[in-house]
Amino acid sequence: MSTQETRDRCRYVPFITLSLTEPKPCIWITLSGCNFHCKGCFSSARDTVGELINVDELINWVQNSSRTYNNTAPLEEAIITGGEPTLDKDFLLDLVKKLKTRVAVKQITLSTNGYLLNGNYVKELKGAGLDEVKLDIKAYTNSIHQWYTGMSNRPVLEAARYLWGSKLDFRVETVLMPGIVDVEETSG
Numbered sequence: 001m002s003t004q005e006t007r008d009r010c011r012y013v014p015f016i017t018l019s020l021t022e023p024k025p026c027i028w029i030t031l032s033g034c035n036f037h038c039k040g041c042f043s044s045a046r047d048t049v050g051e052l053i054n055v056d057e058l059i060n061w062v063q064n065s066s067r068t069y070n071n072t073a074p075l076e077e078a079i080i081t082g083g084e085p086t087l088d089k090d091f092l093l094d095l096v097k098k099l100k101t102r103v104a105v106k107q108i109t110l111s112t113n114g115y116l117l118n119g120n121y122v123k124e125l126k127g128a129g130l131d132e133v134k135l136d137i138k139a140y141t142n143s144i145h146q147w148y149t150g151m152s153n154r155p156v157l158e159a160a161r162y163l164w165g166s167k168l169d170f171r172v173e174t175v176l177m178p179g180i181v182d183v184e185e186t187s188g
C-alpha cells in the first residue's frame with residue numbers, strides 16, 4: 001500500500017482506555033463496528049460509533065495520552081479490541097506495526113471473534129509485531145453459534161487451528177449462558 005492509501009484508511013474509534021494501575025501500564029484501543037450480531041452483546045462499539053481517524057492520528061492519541069498520564073514510561077501492553085478489530089486488515093496491520101515501532105509497546109494483544117482470520121492474515125499480523133490473540137468462541141455447536149451471532153463458527157474454529165500453527169500466544173474465551181451455552185458446550 002502507498003503512504004497516501006495508508007493515510008486515507010480510517011476506522012471509527014469511540015475511545016481509548018489507559019490504565020496505569022498494577023500489574024502494568026496498558027492501553028485498550030477500541031475499534032467500532034462488528035460483523036457479528038450477538039444476541040447478548042453489550043458492547044457500545046458494536047455499531048460504527050466514534051471518531052473516524054487514520055492510524056497515524058490514532059497513534060498520536062496513544063502517544064499523547066501516554067505521555068500526559070504515564071510520563072515517559074513505556075506502555076507494557078496494548079489490547080486492540082472492539083467491536084471487531086479485524087474488519088480492515090490494512091488498518092490493523094499498520095496499527096500493530098506502529099504500536100511496536102513508534103510507541104515501543106512491549107506486548108500487543110488482539111481480541112477478536114476470529115471470523116476473518118485466515119492463515120495469511122495470522123502470518124501478516126505476526127510479521128507486523130503482534131504478540132498474542134484472544135479468540136472468542138461464542139459456541140462450539142454451529143447451530144447455537146449461528147443462532148447467537150448470526151454467523152457460522154466454521155471460520156472461527158479454522159482460525160483457532162491457524163493460530164495454533166502460528167506459534168503466536170493465544171487463548172480462547174467463551175461465554176457461559178445457562179440454558180444456551182452450558183458447561184458441556186464451553187468445554188467442547
Ligand code: SF4
Pocket residue numbers: 034035036037038040041042043045046082083084113
Ligand atoms: S463479536 Fe463482540 S462486539 Fe461483535 S456483536 Fe458479538 S459481542 Fe458484540
